[in-house]
Amino acid sequence: MNGAPQKIRLDEWDARHARLCAGGLCEPDYGGTLSRHVGERGDERLRHLLFDNSAAALRLWNFLLTEEDRLRGHRLAGRKLVGTMKDLGTVPVMVFALPNLVAFYPDGAWWTPCLMEYSDGLFKVADRLGIDDSFCPVRAMLGAFVTGSHFPIPELLICSAGAVCDDFSAVAQRLEPLGFPVFWWEVPRRRSPEPGVCLPGGFVASDDQIALARSELGRVRLALEELAGSSLNDAALSASIRAANLVRRRLRALRDLAFTAESSPLPALELLIAEMLALHYCSDRDETVVVLEGLLAEAQARVAAGQGVLPADAARVFWVNPVADLRAMNLLEECGGRLCGTDFMLGHALVDIPEDLPPLEALARVALADPMIGPTPDRARLIGAEMQRLGSEALVISRIPGASHCAREGNIIRQFVQENFGMPTLEIEVPPLSDSLVPALRSRLRALVETAIARRTS
């Protein structure tokens, strides 16, 4: 810990960075000022965000914002790149089991239009390809492939299909005719109620669904072996699973501490970014552990010192779905709320992958624990249970514009939480740049916070 926890602007970070360096801050090779990302990459949105002032948070941001350099470095070092799309966390575990392969997450380009405040032109490319704004902002990924200006084109693209998001499938299908072949693997829809195997995280899937997922991941294994030119044996897979679990445990520890501490030790924005590391490790799994351990140590030190970045009486809000505009996470806190639980659609990337099962069986079960591939009431029940465990006082469901699943799921989740827990709920839509909607979003979030706080004494 270095000074009192605070949220600061980008320009304040520059001055703080200089002070930290003068005080002996030891940075990794991707370290440096945050503001350089505006000049070097056009990440203009950073100017409009508030950041945590810890060195650990700086490292997190620098790690995230330099992934493109890292990918190019991997390529220069002779490693092959695998774009792992949509499955949110399972296939990367397999990729990282092979020493000459590196996984990354092209879907992450959905934040590029936000970060670059539309100067990237990625949506325009997608528009021209017939994927307009009636689709999820992940359509930016199409533009990134066409322009080749945001990540190197991977040697292999692996994308899940089937029960996963159909918007994403529609977007990814456009890649094939553009000359980017995709290796598809199917994720079956988790049916309910149906007897079966209890999955990590609490969902249930039948034996035949698990068998299908296992068989599909077997095909993925063959594709990876072909690309790597070497065998992907169970021992290597098991070692990779253990390494993935290390990341997941660090994240769970960080989340639990941040969500349950009396005063939130880290801001919502950094917690969101940290959680995303579970998907793709920013192309460096070992460094991911270091980054997360830094954040966890910072959070622990702050909690031990009774310090936080927000007032202790902030309303405890559970947040569902990631936001297309990062600014929304700041907004929650400006309105008097704090993050107290999340379902960013990647719960299956946070649970431990079983280490006592054959590795493909374990990965199949985790893939099927994806909250998005089953009935929404199942997801709602899990959200409700988490809200209770974490002491949440209110629920925000953030709709992703154009994402077809959002149109259906919001009401179901809200109704479940309202009827079973009597908690106030709010559904909002956050576009990639929400500036013109900030007054309306602020009103709604503020009203939710007021309601949650008023209920404490009623």
Add this chain to the structure above:
Amino acid sequence: MITAGIDAGSRTIKVVLWDSEKSAVLNFGAIDQGIEQRRLARELVDRLSNTSGTGRLQITRTVATGYGRNLIDFADANITEITCHATGVAHVAPSTRTIIEIGGQDNKVIRLDERGTVRDFDMNDRCAAGTGRFLEVVATRLGVPLDELGALVQKSRRPASISSMCAVFAETEIVGLLAGGRHPADIVAGVQAAISRRVGAMAGRNLATPICFTGGVALVPGMAQALEKALGHPVGLAPQPLLTGALGAALLALKM
């Protein structure tokens, strides 16, 4: 003690001055919204305080609410419309369990507990469906001043069917209905029914009663009846529905 509540809505700025010693409204007023919200609100507060014989300086505390509340920088605090309408309605109609508020660009369903505290709420999202804006669109298309819509709707014999919830798409339907010779009164009644359906869908099942209807749109004749039909429950009209938000703000200023 005199407190002021300012509701800076999307169409109108409303002000209520509250006299805590008499436990009564000292004065109230409303003016059309404009670009200079702060100045307009200030002038209205000054005018109301002067005409009530108090003067601005005697106003102890001011709370702003509404869409433009953040611009009212002379207020001591700003509180959302949800809390202010709830407080205002709980004061004028204490048994209320559900508030339906329809304003110029927002609509809200606010559920209260037995103490008048907000239990939960729903609000329209980015769309103008189910708001006063929908009525403005139809008034413009029909060439009828907004404040005459209420009189017009009384002439309706068979409300037109407006299937779209979207104000933009509905305008296309209105053009078609006019071309088909439908009476404007039936079209307005159809729009009122469409707004009410939209609000009804937002309110969902298990509506707690009594229901109180407030906000500027509550002043439009026929709307309360259209809402009753859509909700399947009696709908009571708040006394001076335009002012409940400002009243709530003035009452909340007392508690600060």
